[in-house]
Amino acid sequence: xxxxxxxxxxxxxxxxxxxxxxxxxxxxxxxxxxxxxxxxxxxxxxxxxxxxxxxxxxxxxxxxxxxxxxxxxxxxxxxxxxxxxxxxxxxxxxxxxxxxxxxxxxxxx
Amino acid sequence: xxxxxxxxxxxxxxxxxxxxxxxxxxxxxxxxxxxxxxxxxxxxxxxxxxxxxxxxxxxxxxxxxxxxxxxxxxxxxxxxxxxxxxxxxxxxxxxxxxxxxxxxxxxxxxxxxxxxxxxxxxxxxxxx
Numbered sequence: 001x002x003x004x005x006x007x008x009x010x011x012x013x014x015x016x017x018x019x020x021x022x023x024x025x026x027x028x029x030x031x032x033x034x035x036x037x038x039x040x041x042x043x044x045x046x047x048x049x050x051x052x053x054x055x056x057x058x059x060x061x062x063x064x065x066x067x068x069x070x071x072x073x074x075x076x077x078x079x080x081x082x083x084x085x086x087x088x089x090x091x092x093x094x095x096x097x098x099x100x101x102x103x104x105x106x107x108x109x
Numbered sequence: 110x111x112x113x114x115x116x117x118x119x120x121x122x123x124x125x126x127x128x129x130x131x132x133x134x135x136x137x138x139x140x141x142x143x144x145x146x147x148x149x150x151x152x153x154x155x156x157x158x159x160x161x162x163x164x165x166x167x168x169x170x171x172x173x174x175x176x177x178x179x180x181x182x183x184x185x186x187x188x189x190x191x192x193x194x195x196x197x198x199x200x201x202x203x204x205x206x207x208x209x210x211x212x213x214x215x216x217x218x219x220x221x222x223x224x225x226x227x228x229x230x231x232x233x234x235x236x237x
Contacts, residue, residue, distance in 0.1 A: 034223035043205055043227035044156070055225060087156055089223060091209075096169045096221045098146075100156035 006101035023088035131206030
């Protein structure tokens, strides 16, 4: 089973600044990684798939990159609505064994 | 716009079976290249994929739950269901249903992907 490790667990950033969230895979998953945003009481919402492709309606301030097995979600110019939980998910394994990271809480500084 | 809605009991007793249904609106569950899955979220284990089903009935389950889970589909009602047997308190969670794209060629699935959209979730508590 591929394990995804997200860091940090909690990130404190001021509105208008940049947030950088990390997700490390325990083995190669190519670019088969998605990012989700979850707000209290809501279901996760797809932000990015295929490492760097934004889902429909997701603002350009959200971007995703990859270096080997290290994936990064960057949020530029943080808005108040961006403070939430963020999860990564890999979909590389076959037969499917979708796994999620444990999440990063992005909080307002 | 496609929407998914979970339904089922909020409270189930230990050792019993949980039955949840996900109703799909705004699109057909029989659309090719889409799987329909169940994911749960508990404080102790985060997000956990349970399993997924294709409209043809092909299923995949996470190994740790495979012995207790059955996912089925009813294309006439545009819905799919989750049965989870022999419940314990560790099964207390919010249960989500979701759609994910799949690479299916001539009936053979080669990959499944991210989840979008998701249902709003159903909190299920296992307690006597």
